[in-house]
Amino acid sequence: MKTADFDFHLPEDHIALRPAEPRDSARLLVVRDGGLEDRIVRDLPDFLRPGDALVFNDTRVIPARMPGSRHRRGEEGQWLSVPVEATLHHRDAPDVWSAFMKPGKRIRPGDRIILGTQWDFALTVEGLEATVVAKGEDGLVTLKFDLSGPDLDDAIREIGVMPLPPYIAAKRAEDDRDRTDYQTVYAAHDGSVAAPTAGLHFTPGLMDTIRAKGVSTHAVTLHVGAGTFLPVKVDDLAEHRMHSEWGTVSEETAEALNRVRATGGRIVCVGTTSLRLLESATGEDGVIGPFHGDTAIFITPGYRFRAVDVLMTNFHLPKSTLFMLVSAFAGPDTMKAAYAHAIERGYRFYSYGDGSLLFRG
Missing domain, CATH: 2.40.10.240 (QueA-like)
Incomplete structure (x- = not known):
């Protein structure tokens, strides 16, 4: 598989330099069964069912x-x-x-x-x-x-200062506002040098609405490393080496998520970081186990997902490992169409940009 297969053109003016206000007013592109639907993040509960589980990464960004x-x-x-x-x-x-x-x-x-x-x-x-x-x-x-x-x-x-992504830092300086903007409302454990950006869209009110619908919420921790911003420099993906990141899934959380799956609920990951960690913690039999250590999992099309049914994530860089991951999750052709739609409709990209809700292809 070639890196060039995951390239696309993104106009510079689609790169978000500040988040939406309020956070849950960001746009949300729903990608399901080959169809595309334009919504906003506040509509997320419309796509969740009682008994589903929402999984967040509760890492906290340090001024790294x-x-x-x-x-x-x-x-x-x-x-x-x-x-x-x-x-x-x-x-x-x-x-x-x-x-x-x-x-x-x-x-x-x-x-x-x-x-x-x-x-x-x-x-x-x-x-x-x-x-x-x-x-x-x-x-x-x-x-x-x-x-x-x-x-x-x-x-x-x-x-230290907040480690804004290169595509933002190249356009403006970090300021005091970023200390709040570049942090999720549920951040709990210091250690990341990049935000789990899908989580930046959540507000306490949205969390309350989700729980009121009968959807359980669970936290895992993956400390995101600066390697997330490194470009893929090889032509053949088989030669790419991922930098490891430390994460933990508690025994209590693993057991709770296994119960959700056993009773017909879906696991909905907020962000590629929580997805990568859960997939690292899940065995070939589909059972999620406790996890404590480093993961360097690299997900590309052809990967068989073991744990995650739905993924909420932002829009990613061309030829990045994260665009490869979402292409594996929803299908390469589907994601190429979704990104073309997002660019045409003026969605805002990257860390401070809009979101997408992907149902597994």
């Missing part, structure tokens, strides 16, 4: 993007410094994060990184300090921080 400087001893013993920017990706230990560095090409193990400042003349400047202990691909490095645990968390909150 930080300016800084790289420091290294020169041949004559002097400190050499260059400005850098780090975007945290995956927590490996209480004092260790993997992070994407820009520029990353010349960074090497042993370098000192000082985040929170762009001063370039000494290691005596104040900031959050770390040592590069390993270097991978795509600018990914492993940083061992001088702080650990809650102290490190506090420092990150103090100096």
Whole structure:
């Protein structure tokens, strides 16, 4: 399967730079049985049945993007410094994060990184300090921080900014409003460096309406990494390597969702992150089990879905792993038609954009 099979043209003016207000007034394209229906997010309960289960990702976005400087001893013993920017990706230990560095090409193990400042003349400047202990691909490095645990968390909150997606950050600066806008109303567990964006459409009132209809709501946690924004660089999808993300499905949630399925209810995932996690937690027999660890599941057309019946998700980038996922879920031809319809009708795309409700093809 080729990456080019998932390409499409999106006009620049379809990229949303701010969310809809109120959140549940965003448009919702319903894709079901080969048909397309234009609705709004507030209409979601119309497509749910008593006994269904709605599954959310309750991760909380941390301010994971930080300016800084790289420091290294020169041949004559002097400190050499260059400005850098780090975007945290995956927590490996209480004092260790993997992070994407820009520029990353010349960074090497042993370098000192000082985040929170762009001063370039000494290691005596104040900031959050770390040592590069390993270097991978795509600018990914492993940083061992001088702080650990809650102290490190506090420092990150103090100096970091919300890691807006590149297609928004290239058009405007992050501001205080993003600290609220780029967070779901049910966020509970710190750890993501990108929002589970389908959840940004929900309001407390919409949640109450859904529950009043007899639909149960359940939370799983997948800490979304910065790898979600990386382009697919290979022509053949078999050669693409996904970056892992940490997630957990509790035993209580797994049992509740299995009961929903046993009684004829449908599992409706809010976002590709909750879908990827549930599919990772589900065995070949279709039974959802507790899960605690990393997943690098890569879903493309031909994948056999084990757990999820309906998916609510935003509109994704051309040639992205997420557009491949929705093509697997609803069918490649169906999704190409749905995206063409969305572009023609002026739907807003990407993280702050409109939503779609997909029924499994």
